[in-house]
Amino acid sequence: MTLSSVSEHEVTSNRYLRGKYSICGVGETTYRRGSTESTRSLATWAISNAMKDAGMDSGDIDGMLSYSGNDSTFAPWVAGDLGIRLNFYMDVHGGGSSTEALIGIAMGVIEAGMCKTVAIYRAMNGYSAVRIGGTGARSAAPILGDQIHHRAYGWQSAGQMFAPTFLRHMYDYGTTPEQVAAVKVAHSKHASNNPKAFYKQRYTIEDVVSSRIICKPLHLLDCCVETDNATCIIVTRTERARDCPNPPAVIQSVVGRCCKPRADMHYQHGPISTVAGHYAKDILWSNAGLGPEDVDVTGSYDAFTFTTMLQLEDYGFCKKGEGGEYVSDGTIELGGRRPNNTSGGHLCEGYTHGMNMVIENTRQLRGNVDDSCPINEDGVREHTYNYEEGGCRQVKNVEVTANLGWAMPGTGSAMVMAKDHK
Amino acid sequence: MPIQGDYMGMMLTIEDLDQENRDFFKYCSKKEFRLQRGKKSGLLRYPPTTACPWTGDRESEWVPVEGRGTVHSYVEVHHPIQPAFKDKVPYMIILADLDMQKGQPTEHEALRVAGNLMTEDGEFVSAETIKTVGIGTRVKLIYVDVTDEFALPHWTIDKEAEQPQKPWRYPEE
Numbered sequence: 266m267t268l269s270s271v272s273e274h275e276v277t278s279n280r281y282l283r284g285k286y287s288i289c290g291v292g293e294t295t296y297r298r299g300s301t302e303s304t305r306s307l308a309t310w311a312i313s314n315a316m317k318d319a320g321m322d323s324g325d326i327d328g329m330l331s332y333s334g335n336d337s338t339f340a341p342w343v344a345g346d347l348g349i350r351l352n353f354y355m356d357v358h359g360g361g362s363s364t365e366a367l368i369g370i371a372m373g374v375i376e377a378g379m380c381k382t383v384a385i386y387r388a389m390n391g392y393s394a395v396r397i398g399g400t401g402a403r404s405a406a407p408i409l410g411d412q413i414h415h416r417a418y419g420w421q422s423a424g425q426m427f428a429p430t431f432l433r434h435m436y437d438y439g440t441t442p443e444q445v446a447a448v449k450v451a452h453s454k455h456a457s458n459n460p461k462a463f464y465k466q467r468y469t470i471e472d473v474v475s476s477r478i479i480c481k482p483l484h485l486l487d488c489c490v491e492t493d494n495a496t497c498i499i500v501t502r503t504e505r506a507r508d509c510p511n512p513p514a515v516i517q518s519v520v521g522r523c524c525k526p527r528a529d530m531h532y533q534h535g536p537i538s539t540v541a542g543h544y545a546k547d548i549l550w551s552n553a554g555l556g557p558e559d560v561d562v563t564g565s566y567d568a569f570t571f572t573t574m575l576q577l578e579d580y581g582f583c584k585k586g587e588g589g590e591y592v593s594d595g596t597i598e599l600g601g602r603r604p605n606n607t608s609g610g611h612l613c614e615g616y617t618h619g620m621n622m623v624i625e626n627t628r629q630l631r632g633n634v635d636d637s638c639p640i641n642e643d644g645v646r647e648h649t650y651n652y653e654e655g656g657c658r659q660v661k662n663v664e665v666t667a668n669l670g671w672a673m674p675g676t677g678s679a680m681v682m683a684k685d686h687k
Numbered sequence: 688m689p690i691q692g693d694y695m696g697m698m699l700t701i702e703d704l705d706q707e708n709r710d711f712f713k714y715c716s717k718k719e720f721r722l723q724r725g726k727k728s729g730l731l732r733y734p735p736t737t738a739c740p741w742t743g744d745r746e747s748e749w750v751p752v753e754g755r756g757t758v759h760s761y762v763e764v765h766h767p768i769q770p771a772f773k774d775k776v777p778y779m780i781i782l783a784d785l786d787m788q789k790g791q792p793t794e795h796e797a798l799r800v801a802g803n804l805m806t807e808d809g810e811f812v813s814a815e816t817i818k819t820v821g822i823g824t825r826v827k828l829i830y831v832d833v834t835d836e837f838a839l840p841h842w843t844i845d846k847e848a849e850q851p852q853k854p855w856r857y858p859e860e
Contacts (some may be wrong), residue, residue, distance in 0.1 A: 345795045357793050404769045407698045410705045413712070414734045417699055417839055418803050419764060419772040420780045429760035436760070436822050474859065479856040481763040530734055532782055535795030536758060 282346035285362035287513030290319025296615030328380035366521030446473035456609025496620035518552035531675025539608035542579035564622030711739035754828025
């Protein structure tokens with residue numbers, strides 16, 4: 266870790282709980298299409314895996330947080346199934362940008378003495394039941410009041426809602442379709458080294474820009490995958506996390522659902538080619554005592570290729586307007602200076618509303634991502650750092666990671682984590 | 688009674704208690720584009736809200752605004768999501784800056800009003816017409832009736848305005 270940027274930031278105090286909380290367990294179901302079970306069943310599956318990862322049993326978890334768009338099962342049912350007696354729970358409305366926000370809430374409620382350890386989950390049949398792309402029942406739902414200002418114009422799906430931001434970025438800064446397509450190329454390269462990924466095929470720039478247009482500027486391959494899955498992250502005090510089998514991923518700072526002005530209709534307040542990260546970065550880096558230059562691996566939400574690019578730019582990984590260049594010059598690929606979404610993310614691994622990117626960065630910090638590298642006789646995976654197809658996806662010497670969560674151009678969340686050095 | 692009407696096969700409903708949207712869409716049915724003006728700030732706002740975004744002032748009045756502007760950005764849909772739009776693709780959603788209050792109260796703010804790109808008669812335009820419209824195109828508002836007391840504002844090319852030689856379009860065409 267280079268601490269070159271630290272002088273600009275507050276580093277002297279442990280302010281805002283910096284370092285005090287950690288992710289001690291992560292887990293997921295398979296990523297697939299064609300679910301054979303309910304979100305309740307998916308949730309218990311993912312939470313069980315995370316508890317196993319944390320070396321915890323039902324008596325160790327006493328808090329639960331979940332989020333959904335009314336397409337999941339609430340925490341009390343899931344906790345009951347697993348024999349967990351809750352001292353705290355909350356089921357929150359929302360999709361992307363919830364992961365980091367809920368991690369922050371978990372830290373707050375533990376700090377307040379309301380519970381000790383929180384399991385956060387997102388369970389969704391995003392392909393087989395409530396389709397995340399917006400087709401099916403959601404697309405034909407009656408249109409009420411405030412929704413008339415967009416849905417009545419055929420302005421409804423995530424891609425449709427975000428497109429004015431994406432196009433305006435191309436207009437303002439000359440960003441090209443080929444530059445942005447490089448995000449899919451990088452994430453597909455990473456996914457090819459992830460046995461869990463739903464799409465493991467590597468793609469080229471040409472594959473992306475020659476795929477059919479969904480709504481300009483989005484080609485089919487600029488859009489994420491819809492899958493059925495659940496994911497779980499367990500948050501506890503770092504002190505407690507040190508007793509767990511895996512090294513803690515220590516939380517340095519969190520930002521939750523930070524908004525541009527006019528969150529009711531963010532396009533009213535420009536520049537519309539600037540996203541919420543522009544505001545969130547001032548909380549994220551200052552509270553972490555770190556800057557973008559200190560980060561080894563990023564997880565920038567890829568609902569679309571463009572969302573990854575816009576956030577990396579507005580969080581300061583490059584100059585404003587240079588996002589197209591940043592994502593296409595090799596920096597974000599495995600083997601590059603700062604790989605992004607090393608699991609393949611939403612574009613390739615599976616769609617989880619942000620959870621899998623935090624899970625991946627946790628594993629990167631532990632130095633034990635689940636790729637195809639050989640496992641030795643002691644059960645330890647020996648990473649080769651050969652990033653050829655079907656090979657390794659562990660990044661060398663990961664000290665600091667950043668997650669940049671996206672709800673929409675006007676709203677985002679973020680988190681910085683670091684390796685434990687106690 | 689809620690105001691309710693079928694529009695292209697979609698059921699649109701404005702509840703009794705949703706006074707702001709009732710007023711907005713009722714004015715549209717009289718072919719008037721009216722926006723709320725905050726009593727304290729004197730600033731217009733879009734879409735309808737319950738208080739002034741700049742002062743928090745809950746007092747406002749509906750004032751008529753000229754429905755002319757410039758395309759700030761757009762969406763061009765080729766793969767329809769909603770069943771109502773299946774036979775309309777490609778269609779365009781325009782986000783246009785009204786001339787009124789553009790760049791106020793700060794440089795990058797504007798009344799950015801959404802609507803589909805329509806003919807002057809309120810029909811969806813052809814794919815050829817879509818190719819002539821982009822960022823910078825001058826547009827004006829028209830209204831398409833949903834019921835007797837409810838109409839939707841939409842955008843059409845402003846034929847009386849001076850148009851840019853080549854409005855900015857997505858490059859890959």
